Amino acid sequence: MATVRYTVPGLERGDAEKVVELLQNRLHALNDLQLTLKHVHWNVIGPNFIAVHEMLDPQVDTVRGFVDDIAERIATLGGSPNGTPGSLVKERTWDDYSIGRDDAIAHLGALDLVYDGVIKDHRTAIEKTGALDPVTEDLLTGQTGELEQFQWFVRAHLENSDGSLKSADASSETDAAAEAR
Numbered sequence: 001m002a003t004v005r006y007t008v009p010g011l012e013r014g015d016a017e018k019v020v021e022l023l024q025n026r027l028h029a030l031n032d033l034q035l036t037l038k039h040v041h042w043n044v045i046g047p048n049f050i051a052v053h054e055m056l057d058p059q060v061d062t063v064r065g066f067v068d069d070i071a072e073r074i075a076t077l078g079g080s081p082n083g084t085p086g087s088l089v090k091e092r093t094w095d096d097y098s099i100g101r102d103d104a105i106a107h108l109g110a111l112d113l114v115y116d117g118v119i120k121d122h123r124t125a126i127e128k129t130g131a132l133d134p135v136t137e138d139l140l141t142g143q144t145g146e147l148e149q150f151q152w153f154v155r156a157h158l159e160n161s162d163g164s165l166k167s168a169d170a171s172s173e174t175d176a177a178a179e180a181r
Contacts, residue, residue, distance in 0.1 A: 004078030008135075011077070015132045020079035022125045023136065027070045027081055028088045029118050030143075034063040036097045036114055040107045048104035048157065059150045066143050073139055098173045108157045109166065109180025110173035115151035119144060 170176035
């Protein structure tokens with residue numbers, strides 16, 4: 001549990017500690033996401049290269065802003081944000097991104113699963129912070145809306161004419177990449 005010596009007016013220290021712990025997990029997830037997005041940006045190839053390559057930079061920039069917002073919220077609540085790579089790797093609950101140089105569509109299939117995980121966990125954090133801190137709930141809600149839009153951009157490349165996703169049945173990034181191809 002995170003330790004805080006002070007917090008914002010109207011929020012009990014114990015509640016602030018719970019929120020800081022939730023936010024630290026989100027900080028790690030968003031740091032991981034922005035690095036993954038940049039990795040994909042560097043490693044896409046094929047006919048859709050330029051469209052995907054250029055689509056990802058604004059996503060990277062926005063997610064980097066989210067990282068800063070989360071870290072500053074942790075500090076505002078009296079916590080100490082930890083953004084070190086070692087802490088991220090040690091504390092994350094998900095596997096490292098598994099696709100290297102590959103077709104843009106393959107990366108998008110895998111990236112769709114990445115967004116699934118980040119968005120699902122953001123929504124869980126929204127539920128948990130709602131009763132504790134509506135300011136943090138609002139921050140996470142705004143971020144989730146933008147993350148969902150980014151996933152929609154990714155899915156637009158994966159969608160069949162009947163509205164289904166090429167990689168809908170995938171349970172791993174490698175499966176999603178293969179199905180998207």
